[in-house]
Amino acid sequence: MLFFVVFLLFSILVLRLGELQIVFGEDFQRELARTEDITISNPVPRGKMYDRYGKVIVDNTPLNAITYTKYQGVDQKKMLDTAAKLAKIINKDTSKVRERDKKDFWMMKHPKEAKAKITEKEWNQYKGKKLDDKQIYKLQLKRITDQDLDSLSADDLKTLAIFREFNSGYALTPQIVKNKDVTPEEYAAVSEDLENLPGIDTTTDWERNYVFGDTLKTILGDVSSSESGLPKDESEKYLAQGYSRNDRVGTSYLEKKYEDVLHGQKAKVKNVTNKSGKIISTEVVSEGDRGNDLVLTVDMDLQTQVEKIIEDEMWAAKRSGNTGLMDRAFVVLMDPHTGEILTMAGKKIARNPETGKLEMQDYALGTFTTSYNVGSAVKGATILTGYKTGAIKPGDKQLDEPLVIAHTPIKKSWKTFGWINDQRALQVSSNVYMWKTVIAMGGGHYAPNKALQLDPSTFDTLRKSFNQFGLGVRTGIDLPNETPGVVGPERKPGLLLDLAIGQYDMYTPLQLAQYVSTIANGGYRVQPHMVKEIREPEQDSNELGPVIEEIQPKVLNHLDMKDEWIKRVQEGFRMVFQVGDGTATGYFRSATYNPAGKTGTAQAFYYGTDRSRWGTPVMNLSLVSFAPYDNPEVAMAVVVPWAYQGNTGPAVNDLIGRRVLDAYFDLKKNRQVATDPAQTNNQTTQQTQEQQNNQTTQRTDESQVNETNQQTGETQTNQ
Incomplete structure (x- = not known):
């Protein structure tokens, strides 16, 4: 009985299998053939950028989007039918439709009329293989008239614009x-x-939103559009990394440099379609993840204040009669111990192509992509090189006197100082002290009315030493396209003297910031960087996620110099800002934050956007600084190229520098008050008011005389 039951069950099973395979087998085979699994990847929003205090700088704005996916086996006619249906539902801009697009579309809509554009003789040549398909098509395109194209309706053009996107x-x-x-x-x-x-399909897309407008925009970079997709010259690289051709990627600066961090992991969806391309079912394979976030080193509150200061002082200076060529200014603020860039500001006055009016534009990238003669700001490096080579010893005195070199105009400082030592030379910005130092360095001997003979290899000695401070070499910042500056090609003795006072080779504003940081921190050249941290994204908020990577300070080199030498130059820089007739005392002596630094003025030549005035003699202004002197927490470089023509002009470098350092320390105090309720605002308000009063006095009192004298002397030509 049991055997019979088992036999009966197996018999039923065999009969059922036979029915499925023989009777319904072809039906199931057709069902299998009619479906296809297709996995597609949908883009996800890029990572955000924050400032050092967690303020959003770059965000993603969500957009409703309509997409089209071209499935396998879909022909042009079906695509055109879908485009026509969609055109009845949505509006579509037709401004990008070209004449060639219209001709192709007209031929698709009017195949008989298009065929009639070819003569019987030409069709016979086609049959005889004397004309091919491409030649016939070209003849048809050529013979489509304006009247033919005018027959396309507004709905036709809208359909065409959509079809073009397909x-x-x-x-x-x-x-x-x-x-x-x-x-x-x-x-x-x-x-x-x-x-x-x-x-x-309908989905949510995004576009990049730069929260602070044009502030720092040239450094943040750009992202390609969904229309342009991958850059042509880099498409193969991105395709090998799993990108699609119409993916948006960073095309410049931070957006490009950190593309692998910001781009995220795409969402993957599996669609089951029939042969006509109709989706039967959809399954989410993976949700995808937004790109990781960047926390920048920049303080955006400080950045915006610094940019406002630059704009104010540039427009004020432009009201002077001899500042017609001044069109840009730069400020870099840097932590001298970590290399973190606190502010990277650049402004350029340019004409708006639409309105024709002059306007202030962001030019932050100019801080490391453009270089200039910076003048006496480099004299700290000259003195330290003199110590190292044995040309001078700390405390050595030299006679500051007019130098009368054969066949050369008289060379002198802006004022004759008599016997001065190294620190005094920095304090009053003596050119003669630097020249006599480099003459000794080059094995020369100065004698009135005699020719000057110097070892040409001294150019290499001085430049290699300057390189150790960051002058004349790339700083290593985490941004592309950094320039190393410009090295003068000739090696005449007079040009070596120019090199010693910053009037031959050209340096970037960022190099100046690294140089003064190296002096401020005791001789360590630290690599500057814009990115502080990389963090995981918080999907549903603007809060910062967990830290993935924290960028550590990187020391590029340490000066091969004694600590007491560096401290001596630091003291000379303090004297420039705070003691007696130092060249910047009129602007900084009243500052409560104990600043130190060096001013610079260089006679240069204009090579800006107005090519008709290239070669015009101009004055470049610079300023390097650190504060507090006894415990530096911020280093600053200010560069104002082509500030004025003639021997005197507005001290834009000092005016900008004082206001910028005031802004830094005021902001610091305000934050301390906000985080410590025990402090009151009265002290901060009082100190701020005192600084404003002092600054007003500076603009109209002795500092103007000091700066005028300094500029008159520092810019003596040394050719």
Whole structure:
């Protein structure tokens, strides 16, 4: 009985299997053939950028978007039918439709009329293989008239604009059809009619939002659009990394430098389609992740204040009669111990191409991509090189006197100082002291009315020493396109003297910041960097996520010099700002934050945007500083190229520098008050008012005389 039951069950099973394979087998085979699994990748928002205090700098603005995915086996006619249906639901800008697009579209809509454009003789030549398909098509295009194209209606053009987007994508890759100004009504209507729109989908897209407008925009960089996709010259590299051709990527500066951090992991969706391309079912394979976030070293509150200061002082200086060529200014603030860039500001006055009016534009990238003669700001490096080579010893005195060299104009400081030592030379910015130092360095001997003979290899000695401070070499900042500056090509003795006072080789504002940081921190050249941390994204908020990587300070080299030498130059810099007739005392002596630094003025030549005035003699202004002197926490470089023509002009470098350091320390005090309720605002307000009063006095009192004298002397030509 048991055997019979088992036999009966197996018999039923065999009969059922036979029915499935023989009777319904072909039906199931057709069902299997009619479906296809297609996995597509959808882009995700890029990572955000924050400032050092957690303020959002670069964000993503969500956009309603309509996409099209070209599935396998879909022909042009079906795509055109879908485009026509979609055109009835949404508006589409037709301004990018070209004449060639219209001709192709007209031929698709009017195949008989297009065929009639070819003569019987030409068709016979085609049959005889004397003309090919491409030649026939070219003849048809050529013979389409304006009247033919005028027959296309507004709806036709809208269909064409949509169809053009369909064809600009790649197979199995979602292509944005519309992601700007998609109305809620359009989004809802398309979503409700997806069954009749093969390949069409609705989704959420994004666009980059730079929260602070143009502030620091040239450093933050740009991202390609969904239309442009991957840059042509780098497409193979990105495709090998799993990108799609229409993916958006960073195309410049931070957006490009940190592309691998910011781009995120795409969401993957598996669509089951039939042979007509209609989606039968959809399955989410992976949700995808937004790109990781960057926390920058920049303080955006300080950055915006510094940019405002630059603008104010530049416009004020432009009201002077001899500042017509001044069109830019730069400020870099840096932590001298860690290399963190606190502010990287650059402004350029340029004419708006649309309005024709002059306006202030962001030019932060000029802080490390452009270089200038910076003048006496480099004299700290000259003195230290003199110590190292044995040309001078700490405390050595030299006679500051006019130098009368054969066949050369008289060379002198802005004022004759008599016997002075090294620190006094820095305090009053003596050119003669630097020249006599480098003459000794080059094995020369100065004698009135005699020719000067110097060892040409001294150029290499001085430049290699300057390189150790960061002058004349790339600083190593984590941004592309940094210039190492410009090295003068000739090696005449007079040019070596120019090199010693910053009037031959050219340096970037960022190099000046690294140079003064090296002196401020005791001789360590620290690599500057813009990124402080890389963090995981918090998907639903602007809060900072967990730290993935923290960028550590990197020392590039240490000066091969005695600590007491560096301290001696530091003291000379303090004297420049705080003691007696130091060249910057009129602007900084009243500062409560104990600053030190060096001013610079260089006679240079204009080579800006107005090519008709190239070669015009101009004065470049610079300023390097650190504070507090006894415990430096900030280093600053200010460069104002082509500040004025003639021997005197507005001291824009000092005016900017004082206001910038005031802003830094005021902001620091305000933050301390905000985090410590025990402190009161009275002291801060009183100190701020005192600084403003002192600054007002500076602009109108003895500092103007000091700066005028300094500029008159420092800019003596040394050719």
